Amino acid sequence: MIDGFLALYIFMLAAFCGYEIIARVPVILHTPLMSGSNFIHGIVLVGAMIALGHAQTPFEITIGFVGVLLGAGNAAGGYVVTERMLEMFKSSKPGAGKGDQG
Amino acid sequence: MSLLPTLIKACYFLAALLFILGLKRMSSPRTARGGIVWAGVGMLLAVLATFFLPDMHNRSLIVAAVLIGVSAAWWTGRRVAMTAMPQMVALYNGMGGGAAAAIGAVELIGYARALGLLHVVPNTSPLQPESWAINGLPPMLSPVELSLGVLGALIGTVSFSGSLVAFAKLQGWMDKRFVFPGQRVVNMLLLAAAVVVGVVLASGHVSGPLIALFFVLALLFGLLMTLPIGGADMPVVISLYNAFTGLAVSFEGFVLGNEAMIIAGMVVGAAGTLLTQLMAKAMNRSIGNVLFGSFGAAGGEAQAIEGAQKPVEASDAAVMMAYAERVVIVPGYGLAVAQAQHKVWEFAQLLIKRGVKVKFAIHPVAGRMPGHMNVLLAEAGVPYDLIADMDEINPEFPATDVALVIGANDVVNPLAKTDPASPIYGMPILDVSAAKHVIVIKRGKGTGFAGIENALFYADNTRMLYGDGQAAAGQLVNELKSLDD
Numbered sequence: 001m002i003d004g005f006l007a008l009y010i011f012m013l014a015a016f017c018g019y020e021i022i023a024r025v026p027v028i029l030h031t032p033l034m035s036g037s038n039f040i041h042g043i044v045l046v047g048a049m050i051a052l053g054h055a056q057t058p059f060e061i062t063i064g065f066v067g068v069l070l071g072a073g074n075a076a077g078g079y080v081v082t083e084r085m086l087e088m089f090k091s092s093k094p095g096a097g098k099g100d101q102g
Numbered sequence: 103m104s105l106l107p108t109l110i111k112a113c114y115f116l117a118a119l120l121f122i123l124g125l126k127r128m129s130s131p132r133t134a135r136g137g138i139v140w141a142g143v144g145m146l147l148a149v150l151a152t153f154f155l156p157d158m159h160n161r162s163l164i165v166a167a168v169l170i171g172v173s174a175a176w177w178t179g180r181r182v183a184m185t186a187m188p189q190m191v192a193l194y195n196g197m198g199g200g201a202a203a204a205i206g207a208v209e210l211i212g213y214a215r216a217l218g219l220l221h222v223v224p225n226t227s228p229l230q231p232e233s234w235a236i237n238g239l240p241p242m243l244s245p246v247e248l249s250l251g252v253l254g255a256l257i258g259t260v261s262f263s264g265s266l267v268a269f270a271k272l273q274g275w276m277d278k279r280f281v282f283p284g285q286r287v288v289n290m291l292l293l294a295a296a297v298v299v300g301v302v303l304a305s306g307h308v309s310g311p312l313i314a315l316f317f318v319l320a321l322l323f324g325l326l327m328t329l330p331i332g333g334a335d336m337p338v339v340i341s342l343y344n345a346f347t348g349l350a351v352s353f354e355g356f357v358l359g360n361e362a363m364i365i366a367g368m369v370v371g372a373a374g375t376l377l378t379q380l381m382a383k384a385m386n387r388s389i390g391n392v393l394f395g396s397f398g399a400a401g402g403e404a405q406a407i408e409g410a411q412k413p414v415e416a417s418d419a420a421v422m423m424a425y426a427e428r429v430v431i432v433p434g435y436g437l438a439v440a441q442a443q444h445k446v447w448e449f450a451q452l453l454i455k456r457g458v459k460v461k462f463a464i465h466p467v468a469g470r471m472p473g474h475m476n477v478l479l480a481e482a483g484v485p486y487d488l489i490a491d492m493d494e495i496n497p498e499f500p501a502t503d504v505a506l507v508i509g510a511n512d513v514v515n516p517l518a519k520t521d522p523a524s525p526i527y528g529m530p531i532l533d534v535s536a537a538k539h540v541i542v543i544k545r546g547k548g549t550g551f552a553g554i555e556n557a558l559f560y561a562d563n564t565r566m567l568y569g570d571g572q573a574a575a576g577q578l579v580n581e582l583k584s585l586d587d
């Protein structure tokens with residue numbers, strides 16, 4: 001259990017962090033970034049697993065199961081789509097392929 | 103703290119760190135590809151650690167659900183065409199919102215079940231969780247946890263049904279905008295009702311029927327709120343729901359006491375909100391206007407457009423561009439639909455070989471997501487330095503011989519500058535009509551997604567090349583090649 005004010009601090013710092021990261025981003029990356037952040041909230045999978053792990057009645061278990069299914073879809077789908085989008089950026093610089101140092 | 107819980111906590115910490123660093127890397131073109139891998143490692147760590155949490159039941163069910171969900175999404179994500187990426191983002195985002203809502207539902211149902219047990223034991227109150235342990239009852243949610251759980255469930259559910267509608271619209275299953283009189287009032291009443299039921303739930307009066315009513319109201323609100331939105335507004339809405347899901351995940355993370363969820367969700371919530379603002383700003387509109395405004399519904403008093411659309415043959419169009427000095431290509435959603443990016447780039451390369459200076463001009467909201475066109479052109483192999491954004495290219499149009507518009511409509515409509523009655527008045531546009539000649543590749547004579555007439559198509563210096571984007575670009579390529587023979 002997390003203390004209310006501690007949570008408030010975490011909320012605030014995390015929100016500031018997200019805001020700062022996006023603040024100076026070229027338009028060309030908006031779509032991949034939206035897709036990337038879509039992947040990151042796939043962490044909901046962990047929460048759904050915990051919810052299903054603590055579910056007791058069959059009804060709760062059913063909802064928890066659906067939650068894990070959806071969460072897993074969010075995480076896996078988000079990753080694949082983002083990766084495919086970003087893959088295209090490799091060809092943009094001729095000759096930079098060798099080092100591949102991102 | 104014993105070793106295992108410490109290790110699990112450490113994994114969650116590392117995951118949160120990797121998410122933030124990964125997102126940071128994704129915000130620069132040079133490091134973007136590494137960024138998603140970093141975030142992916144974080145996700146893997148967090149999921150693996152969760153399997154080892156103590157007191158977890160239904161482990162085999164968890165494994166089954168994870169495997170099914172991952173393989174289904176992996177398979178569809180790999181198979182789908184690049185042009186369908188926007189709706190896939192909407193779909194996966196909706197799934198995340200649904201998962202957050204499911205967490206909230208399980209917590210609420212569990213709470214209601216525990217309330218049932220509570221009546222057996224005297225002198226306990228749902229609002230005093232301390233008294234529960236004394237009476238040997240399972241630990242309950244504190245009032246703050248209950249409120250945030252309800253709020254997260256509300257936001258997650260709206261994001262779920264809203265994103266699915268957005269997906270269906272972009273997929274072409276739901277082409278029409280759905281509008282009825284008094285829609286805004288109905289939507290507001292639905293939201294108000296959902297909030298009222300939510301407040302009742304959060305005050306500790308949790309029961310089965312009330313939970314069901316709550317979710318039905320939230321689902322309906324998400325559905326009805328998204329139905330009337332269309333056209334150029336779709337990207338803004340998807341981005342907004344992305345931020346919604348992030349917030350929902352963060353709140354449900356608080357209920358579950360999971361720091362990785364709180365941090366990752368809130369980072370996405372803030373980043374997504376800012377991204378949504380940037381996108382709305384690019385269209386010169388506020389987010390409220392996008393959600394509740396009546397885009398494309400003004401009609402009536404708009405200026406009548408004089409003249410007629412003048413068609414042109416592919417051979418003439420090819421000659422015009424072959425002997426031009428500067429050509430600017432303006433892609434829009436039609437390019438994505440027709441999958442014409444490869445053909446267009448082939449055509450551009452032929453022009454460049456002939457010594458024509460070719461540039462691609464991209465409007466901030468061209469396509470159905472910001473940067474949608476950049477992604478497609480990158481897929482075809484168009485190098486960065488040939489792609490210009492709006493502020494960069496607009497001063498260059500008067501010196502441009504031919505502007506080739508492919509599947510773009512609202513973002514090049516001069517009415518946005520001249521006609522205050524037009525629903526898109528005030529939206530910054532690409533100044534295509536300033537070019538000496540304009541060639542528009544378009545499927546037919548109809549209006550665009552937003553249903554607005556485009557004065558550009560009737561301008562004296564505009565010629566229409568009717569046809570599917572890919573087929574028309576193919577014709578242009580053939581005509582150019584035959585010029586060289």
